[in-house]
């Protein structure tokens with residue numbers, strides 16, 4: 533299967549088309565080629581093909597069980613594909629490596645290490661001496677605005693602060709790609725919105741390609757250049773949506789017609805109208821049962 537084009541539901545405005553033409557001319561940072569993954573009888577991923585370009589922000593969305601986590605784990609090198617390939621700057625990915633930073637939903641900081649030592653950890657693992665690791669860590673702590681907390685332990689931080697440290701820790705090794713599996717899923721709405729803005733700010737300022745899994749449509753449309761929509765059983769690419777909302781993004785775009793149309797389109801992909809009708813039928817049936825109840829006996 534090749535990458536699908538934007539469907540005709542949204543005729544791309546010339547400036548949007550230009551933006552994506554330019555994006556596709558950038559070098560390919562990660563390429564997924566004919567990727568399949570089976571767990572026994574379960575086809576978790578089937579023939580996934582995708583080129584992720586330098587400095588691109590790709591979001592992945594799809595129903596539960598469509599293989600999102602399996603896909604990101606394969607990109608991270610934590611899981612092997614049954615067949616097919618993942619290439620990072622043309623080289624096959626077979627194991628985790630410092631070019632790929634990872635941030636997951638649970639707070640994956642070491643609880644027994646301070647903020648500074650959590651960030652230094654990966655740097656020392658990669659061969660930095662202690663002094664350099666410490667000064668690098670301080671720069672990152674400064675960037676995430678947690679200077680006052682450098683000697684605090686994770687349990688002393690709020691959820692948003694912990695995820696800021698997790699992002700700084702992932703970025704400290706200067707990876708080419710940031711792999712994020714529902715990183716803000718556990719945060720309340722307000723903190724989540726702040727973290728999205730914060731991530732976009734970082735992305736604007738450093739040379740990083742982002743692959744981001746989410747269940748949240750608003751989050752996907754707000755953050756992504758393109759959205760990989762997967763479907764389940766088997767986990768397949770349903771469509772790769774080119775988000776027409778202009779860059780750079782800001783929260784006041786949430787009500788833009790392009791924003792709403794993109795969201796609606798993805799909503800229909802994930803919950804096709806036929807499925808919704810079935811749900812409606814079911815509801816009507818429930819309602820009919822109530823209508824036919826002996827109302828007198830209820831009240």
Ligand SMILES: Nc1ncnc2c1ncn2[C@@H]1O[C@H](COP(=O)(O)OP(=O)(O)OP(=O)(O)O)[C@@H](O)[C@H]1O
Pocket residue numbers: 571574575576594595596597598599600601602603767
């Ligand atoms: N280690 C495993 N062993 C057996 N089956 C697995 C394993 N990991 C995943 N699966 C199956 O593969 C399919 C894809 O799972 P995966 O967790 O990647 O989906 P997901 O889209 O991330 O789901 P969710 O949104 O619920 O987190 C599911 O049917 C799941 O049960």
